[in-house]
Amino acid sequence: MTQIWLKRAYEAPAPSDGQRILVDRLWPRGVSKEELHLDDWMKEIAPSDALRDWFGHDPAKWKEFQTRYAKELDKNGDAVAPLKQRLDKGRVTLVFAAKDEAHNNAVALKAYLEGN
Template sequence: MKIKLKRAYEAPVREDGKRILVERLWPRGVTKGEAALDDWFKEIAPSPQLRKWYGHEPARWPEFQKRYRAELEANKDEVARLHSICKNGTVTFVYAAKDEERNSAAVLKAFLESI
């Protein structure tokens, strides 16, 4: 399984493989053509309540990871569907967060690689 992470504001390249948006909301200022997505997994993204609670506050990062993993464990169908796609070649999770280390796509990647 080869999963890459890339901000929605970075240009797509062939090496991205299958590009999947893993955000509940569409990234601001990005057109569908610019995003060049193959799929959009809205329902696998953190819940609106969790996203708002986290607010990209670094101090909340450890608890955010724990809560988001719990949401993923409860979302078995979408996790299984995405995991199946990831086993078939290179996949790039496209996300909108500014923080390239502490974001939901990073948690999702680690979660899928652990199962």
């Protein structure tokens, strides 16, 4: 499987990013479409509003968030399949807006896609 990279929406895009996919349900504040240089916005793959609200980016809830999000992804094959197809075509960078670069939906999604 192709390597999956992660990058904050507020970091400058680079040619080495490959396909840039925004994986947040909400658009990043203060960033224009042109600045992001996205290939796609897959908001349907983001955690549900209920799960996102429950998690609240609380590191103490991280493990449980990963478990719950993986269950949502298991039930959402229609959203996961197109992303897996993109991975077969080359490097993919999952773009996210969260300040916490270690505990966010893009990190959990990457682990899910890599089977961790």
